[in-house]
Amino acid sequence: MTFRIYTVPLGRDNGFIIRGDGSILNLPGEEEMTDSIFDQQHGYYLEDLSTGMTAVCAKTITDADVVLFAGVSGDTNPLHLNEAFASKTRFKGRVVHGMLTTSLWSALIGTRLPGPGAIYMSQEMKFIKPVHVGETVTASVTIAEINREKQRVSLDGECRVNDDLVAYGRGIVWVPKRNAYGNK
Numbered sequence: 001m002t003f004r005i006y007t008v009p010l011g012r013d014n015g016f017i018i019r020g021d022g023s024i025l026n027l028p029g030e031e032e033m034t035d036s037i038f039d040q041q042h043g044y045y046l047e048d049l050s051t052g053m054t055a056v057c058a059k060t061i062t063d064a065d066v067v068l069f070a071g072v073s074g075d076t077n078p079l080h081l082n083e084a085f086a087s088k089t090r091f092k093g094r095v096v097h098g099m100l101t102t103s104l105w106s107a108l109i110g111t112r113l114p115g116p117g118a119i120y121m122s123q124e125m126k127f128i129k130p131v132h133v134g135e136t137v138t139a140s141v142t143i144a145e146i147n148r149e150k151q152r153v154s155l156d157g158e159c160r161v162n163d164d165l166v167a168y169g170r171g172i173v174w175v176p177k178r179n180a181y182g183n184k
Contacts, residue, residue, distance in 0.1 A: 043115015045178040046151055054142040055113035061096050063133050069100040095130040102167050104139030105157040118173045125169030135161045151175055
């Protein structure tokens with residue numbers, strides 16, 4: 001049986017193991033989620049958030065990223081995978097999936113702002129320029145609005161390569177209140 005271990009690089013121990021059958025198992029010693037471990041892994045609560053808060057990450061997109069994304073998503077458009085095909089298009093070469101580029105927003109929302117415990121509700125986006133393999137995408141999300149009654153937070157997202165805006169959009173996420181899980 002094959003196991004793959006994944007961790008989120010945030011200085012927190014929130015790793016897990018994916019079993020060969022695809023089911024998920026917490027790392028050894030974490031089968032029982034204590035309040036202390038839960039608090040260490042949880043992101044911001046609704047009460048902790050304010051407009052203007054921003055999270056940023058950067059990732060150089062590799063050929064492996066594009067191939068793996070094509071496999072996971074099923075988007076095997078030759079514009080992303082076949083240099084001979086893509087070189088005859090207006091892009092003059094392969095381009096990275098737009099959804100791979102903007103998936104960095106999901107990484108930020110799920111791991112940093114608001115972080116673990118928040119869940120996506122919707123995302124609007126617009127793609128401005130193509131991203132090519134080997135380019136570094138800098139993604140950011142900034143809290144634009146907070147609806148405390150409905151526990152919804154609107155975040156404006158941007159993706160840039162160097163100083164060029166390549167994608168932007170607005171996402172809405174649900175964020176738990178501090179006492180939602182019976183915690184302090």
